[in-house]
Amino acid sequence: MFVSVPDEKLDLVKSLLDDLSRMGGVEIIYDEKVKNFIVDPKNQNPYQALKVVSVIRAIGLGVSVSDALKLMGEEVMMDVIDLKEISNSRDNMTRVKGRIIGEGGKTKKIIQEYTGVSVVISGHYITLLGNYEQIPIAKKALELLVKGREHSTVYRYLDRAEQQLIRYRSSYKGKPIL
Template sequence: MEIITAIGRGFSPEKAMLLLVGDNILHVMNLQEFVGKSTDQMERIKGRIIGEKGKARTNMENLTNTLISIYGKTVSIIGSPDQLKNTIDAISSLSSGSMHGSVYSKLEAVKRREKLEKLQLWENQDVF
């Protein structure tokens, strides 16, 4: 059922099939929660999330290892539950007016912390 919803929210069928891999889930955010019914504000927020030539969306996808689709009045995200939380926070921050640089810095810090935690797991394991 989520695959059909993902396709309907703007994901390609190939990307929607990633919902079958691992613990990936689909989350749909309604942008009207941030702007109400103002179409001008809606376009502004969508523009902030997409960025110039799609750069902001691509940066967020790369920093969070998620897939993002902006379609109509919604933003849809495919990823694991942990990844979704960071992406939702980033999109909420951008929608509330935060600067792109500060959002990226926060995502980079989270990514660094996760990488360090993985390294700690490897260091703490006995090889033999």
């Protein structure tokens, strides 16, 4: 498996290669010519190799090392929104990022607090890290902002989604989930 990162993140990822190799039980080789990291599961579990690729990709997208390493566990997953898929206009992307961040970071903070999902905005990417139940909620909130919905509408959506998730979790309390 191959993964690349921006030049400014190369040294950081290279400094983690030994730890990532050990944690994932994989071999990681950096190909200087094409500036790619090659992750080889060494005939072990390829799922672990995918996790290592996710960690490297997350770091390349601006996620902190400590948050990216959470992807090695079973509880945290990553989703990425590419704003270039939404708009080619640089001005529109800047406007959308501003709506997502909100005045003084308020909107981004509210989304993170409601969902427990880490939201990282870097370049034209929005990276989400969180559990599998909360990522879709945070992503939907971000999509509503991208579509131009009022912030108050997004906050009401988050409130409803949180209440639904609480009801869902309480309905399965003590019951085996198959």
